[in-house]
Amino acid sequence: MGKTKYISSIGELTRKDNSICFRKNNKNVYIPVENTSEIFCLNEVSLNTKLLDFLSKANIVVHFFNYYGGYSGTFYPKEYLVSxxxxxxxxxxxxxxxxxxxxxxxxxxxxxxxxxxxxxxxxxxxxxxxxxxxxxxxxxxxxxxxxxxxxxxxxxxxxxxxxxxxxxxxxxxxxxxxxxxxxxxxxxxxxxxxxxxxxxxxxxxxxxxxxxxxxxxxxxxxxxxxxxxxxxxxxxxxxxxxxxxxxxxxxxxxxxxxxxxxxxxxxxxxxxxxxxxxxxxxxxxxxxxxxxxxxxxxxxxxxxxxxxxxxxxxxxxxxxxxxxxxxxxxxx
The missing domain is CATH 1.20.120.920 (CRISPR-associated endonuclease Cas1, C-terminal domain)
Known part of the structure; x- marks a missing residue:
């Protein structure tokens, strides 16, 4: 399994060429696709369908948490191992x-x-x-x-x-x-x-x-x-x-x-x-x-x-x- 990336700050998650980019306070932090299996969004994070399509093709799962630290939901790419x-x-x-x-x-x-x-x-x-x-x-x-x-x-x-x-x-x-x-x-x-x-x-x-x-x-x-x-x-x-x-x-x-x-x-x-x-x-x-x-x-x-x-x-x-x-x- 790949690595887990945690995002604890408010910001925007986008696709930048063939990488995932998290932007906060006008600064970019890049997340490599190759060795990432899941992303945890622990704060308010905005994203778009362009990124979701990119994540889906890379089989990357994204979990969202609410204000109280509880689990809200998951972006779940189509099941590639479905049987x-x-x-x-x-x-x-x-x-x-x-x-x-x-x-x-x-x-x-x-x-x-x-x-x-x-x-x-x-x-x-x-x-x-x-x-x-x-x-x-x-x-x-x-x-x-x-x-x-x-x-x-x-x-x-x-x-x-x-x-x-x-x-x-x-x-x-x-x-x-x-x-x-x-x-x-x-x-x-x-x-x-x-x-x-x-x-x-x-x-x-x-x-x-x-x-x-x-x-x-x-x-x-x-x-x-x-x-x-x-x-x-x-x-x-x-x-x-x-x-x-x-x-x-x-x-x-x-x-x-x-x-x-x-x-x-x-x-x-x-x-x-x-x-x-x-x-x-x-x-x-x-x-x-x-x-x-x-x-x-x-x-x-x-x-x-x-x-x-x-x-x-x-x-x-x-x-x-x-x-x-x-x-x-x-x-x-």
């Missing part, structure tokens, strides 16, 4: 094995939350022991016994609540987490969670675009018009080890500051431009961090691991192999 055969099998798998794959996704979330919390437990945060106990034992039983998607989603919700309950032991006191508030986020922690999850979701949209999978046929989340619900499925597993580990690192190492890097109003809180730059750099470094893949016998980035989950899902759909999402513990 009717895979789509038919994906739809049949949804009918026949939806619950099996949905449980696999929730179990993947559970495993990666455990690995995330174990790091803090081993470093003296014994207060997370109760949550770990639930995640290692009770949640396994609850997930195995769950019947139907509603019950599976209920187990998933409890897994996340157990994770959230540990934040008061993991994070500095000035980053308070009372409950998850999304639209709009109400405090600095929720602002970072929403922004990080939106970036991860958009990354997953790009990853799936580069496979034969159909974005609209999902298993844990309800398939729906107007959103890429399969990206919601596959990104969930990576939230603990990408979004939240990024946040924990920024907060606990004092790389981000409540007073300096956020804009707070009466009913919402957002990262300011400087805060977004710090967060984007941190999450991109985590996405590009490499791990040893035991099966492939080579080092891969976390970004590649997301795409590999797409390939694993295709194998499950086409060859009826067990789908096991990425696990930080197993490295695959």
């Amino acid at each position: 009717g055969k895979v789509t038919i099998k994906q739809a049949q798998t949804f009918v026949d094995k939806r619950e099996i794959i949905a449980k696999a996704i929730v179990n993947g979330i559970r495993e990666n939350i455990i690995e995330t919390l174990m790091h803090y437990y081993k470093h003296g945060k014994s207060e997370v022991k109760d949550a770990l106990s639930y995640l290692k034992k009770d949640s396994v039983y609850a997930l195995n016994e769950a019947k139907g998607i509603k019950q599976i989603l209920s187990v998933e919700g409890e897994i996340w609540q157990q994770f959230y309950s540990t934040f008061k032991y993991i994070l500095r006191e000035d980053f308070v987490f009372n409950k998850r508030v999304k639209r709009p986020p109400d405090n600095p922690l929720n602002a970072m969670i929403s922004f990080g999850n939106s970036i991860l979701y958009a990354k997953t949209v790009t990853a799936i675009y580069n496979t034969h999978l159909n974005q609209s046929i999902s298993f844990l989340h309800e398939p729906s018009e107007g959103r890429f619900s399969l990206s919601l499925d596959l990104s969930e597993v990576f939230k603990p080890i990408i979004t939240f580990k990024t946040i924990f690192d920024l907060v606990n190492n004092r790389k981000i500051n409540v007073q300096k890097h956020f804009d707070s109003k009466l009913n919402y809180c957002i990262l300011n431009e400087e805060g977004k730059k710090i967060f984007v750099q941190a999450i991109e470094e985590r996405l590009q961090s490499v791990i040893e893949h035991p099966k492939l016998k080579r080092r891969i980035s976390m970004n590649t691991a997301i795409k590999l989950d797409g390939y694993k899902l295709i194998k499950s759909i086409m060859e009826e192999k067990e789908f096991k999402p990425y696990s930080l513990k197993d490295g695959m």
Whole structure:
């Protein structure tokens, strides 16, 4: 996969000969086409159809974010890897094995939350022991016994609540987490969670675009018009080890500051431009961090691991192999 380009300033995105040009304050910044796979527009960016046609031919995906740091939408070039055969099998798998794959996704979330919390437990945060106990034992039983998607989603919700309950032991006191508030986020922690999850979701949209999978046929989340619900499925597993580990690192190492890097109003809180730059750099470094893949016998980035989950899902759909999402513990 090519590189990701982030645009955090207000400006204009145009085609200039055979390059992409971002113009701000009467200055041009050029973005090479050859090694770019996606562009994130984190601020107000104007563009025209001439550029969109150029981006489409280069198979470059463009993601747009709103004022609150949430995902707004994606310019999605025509699907060059579209496969009717895979789509038919994906739809049949949804009918026949939806619950099996949905449980696999929730179990993947559970495993990666455990690995995330174990790091803090081993470093003296014994207060997370109760949550770990639930995640290692009770949640396994609850997930195995769950019947139907509603019950599976209920187990998933409890897994996340157990994770959230540990934040008061993991994070500095000035980053308070009372409950998850999304639209709009109400405090600095929720602002970072929403922004990080939106970036991860958009990354997953790009990853799936580069496979034969159909974005609209999902298993844990309800398939729906107007959103890429399969990206919601596959990104969930990576939230603990990408979004939240990024946040924990920024907060606990004092790389981000409540007073300096956020804009707070009466009913919402957002990262300011400087805060977004710090967060984007941190999450991109985590996405590009490499791990040893035991099966492939080579080092891969976390970004590649997301795409590999797409390939694993295709194998499950086409060859009826067990789908096991990425696990930080197993490295695959």
